[in-house]
Amino acid sequence: MTRAAPARGGSRRASSNGHGAHHTTGLAPVARPAMPAVPLDTLGRLASMLAPSRLAAMRRDLPATAMAATGMLALRLRDLTGRDVIDLESLQEVISVYYRANAVHEQHQRGEFDIDGFGFDREWTEALMPIFRVIFRRYWRVETGGLENLPRSGGALLVSNHAGVLPWDGAMITVAVYDAVDRHTRALIAGWFGALPVASWFLRRSGQTLGHPDDTLRLLRGGELVLVFPEGVRGTGKPWSERYRLRRFGRGGFVDVAMRAGVPIIPVSVVGSEETYPMLADLQPIARLLGMPYFPITPTWPLLGPLGLIPLPSKWRITFHPPVTVAPPQGEDPEPWRVMEVADSIRATIQQGVAEDLRQRQRVFRG
């Protein structure tokens, strides 16, 4: 397949530290190669049919023009007030992210993209990453520890505690790992996500797959970093009163898979996810009716409607613990007693890590 040369690295650098070499030339619309007037979407196609192509071009350049105007305004304000009223670097970041996302979107419109067998689209995910990075840095102010425990190559199984109604912890671990070692985390999700509209393709497109043992083994043998939440929905559907108390770690299936694949297990403890949606009650009858594992009542949901979906801005800490090497099975299958023993010790490590991180974090929402 032909594929446009991806602008990898450059724009990521620009967005990660705000000193992008690509966009330091100014705030005028970034010079782009002349594109054929390929409309962006169905509406765009109709629009370009009805109107002169000039209109479509204007529509395409509108965000850039707006950015340029904002840039001019920022310069003028700086001249007037003598300080940066509008952060120019953030503005450049936004522009680069916008163009990156736009380029990926156009490639998708032409069908020019590659996905792996699990449905993971690397470029698409990397174009989305800045959005999650903003949440990571500015909203939850995530602090990370033990990044040196992440392997730079080869398969490994990340095992984490799970909390907070919606699986934001998975997204935040993904950002932490990506920024630390430039690798994508492949999280294992519950089977019922596959039946949810939008979520079903979104999660697969961004690298997640279902928690099927065969899938996990396949990913680990392929040298991927796999993230698993052994608590599953028992963890995310935990009431507020039981916060930071880890639930049962499944049936130790994750240890079994790690042993078979011969990869180390890296325990991960996450603090902060519990406070994103304090779950005060669980309306099981409604949950059963909707086919969901739980139907939470939080201080804002369903009281404020869709606004209740906005997570609370708690302060997060993510700690990656030293890798635990698991001995490969002596015979054909891993011995069940060893599986359970390792599963319990991993759980204890994470529980201790959570307690330690809670001590380190002074305030729940500040910091």
Next chain:
Amino acid sequence: MSAPGRRILVTGVSRFWGAELARRLEADAGVEQIVAVDTEGPARPLARTDFVRADIRHSLVGKLVRGLGIDTVVHAGLIVDPQQAAARTVHEINVIGTMNLLAACSGADTPVRRLIVKSSTAVYGSEPDDPSFWTEDMSRRGPARDGFSRDLDEAETYVRDYEIRHPQVAVTLLRFGNVLGEVHDSPFARLFDLPVIPTVLGFDPRLQFLDEDDAVSALTHATQGDCRGTYNVAGAGVVVLSQAIALLGKIAAPVIPFIGGTAAMRVLERLGLVDFPAEFVRLLKFGRVVDTSRLHSELGFVPQRTTIDTVMEHGRSRRVRGLLDDQAPYRYEAELEEFLRSRGRRQPDGPAATTSNGRAPAPRRRRTRSTSP
């Protein structure tokens, strides 16, 4: 296998698979005799194949196998696209036909040494919590949701039973993925022929496609070799539906609701807008991807075209064009007429002969719903 000439019996020559296979086997000097059994004439003109007009549900097939000393039986007559015939006909051919064909090949003194069965990856079903890759040893967790899949399951069960009872016969079961190509008619080919392609709102399934040439090559390869076992057959790589539609230059219309999609499809079918099997909506929602590593390593067959190549080639050969492309007008009907004339014969108007060779020029015949059991 026995050096001086194999004697092969092929079923289903009135449709694409059987006819193409017979044609390929004709070119094989190691094949002494090819006997084709079907109720309708072959879909392609065949040179040295002996055509026997018989129903595989009849005990005559048993006499044929013994009388001619058939050593290889290729059951290419299993219908894997349920829209090819009425539901009852599909049941008769897939279940009763398979049962009788295997009965014809059974017994301690049977001359048969090889049995090749064409099945479909539809046996895996399509559910939201399916594994990302189906391997041959896996089977779906729940029962079949529709009659067609149930029939296919039953046919495969007969094949497995036969394999256990006849260890001297090398049984090969090929499960084919979605086949696309110039001639072959399949649910996806019909979907991609639509000017605007209906998709399920909020879903973008992972799919695999296999080129029709590769499909027939795989069947021929399995027939000529003597590797036993079950094999998934699909093109390399995976495509999501939205990508396939984009590659074909078409427009996706997410009009099928994610709840009650099958019912909505039924309505569209009644209106004559679409023509898809019952389980097709589930495929458009959850997709299906199979692991083909066993096909490569054990059967030693690698499809020439990848999934994406197959989609693009399909677009080229079928002259599939988008609503907005300004290309030459569609000249398919003329080409089809020419093709039919060159064959010098018309299809008899039977239920199984609707679209065995490309697209029938007339609108598809509506099936009467009352015939479904």
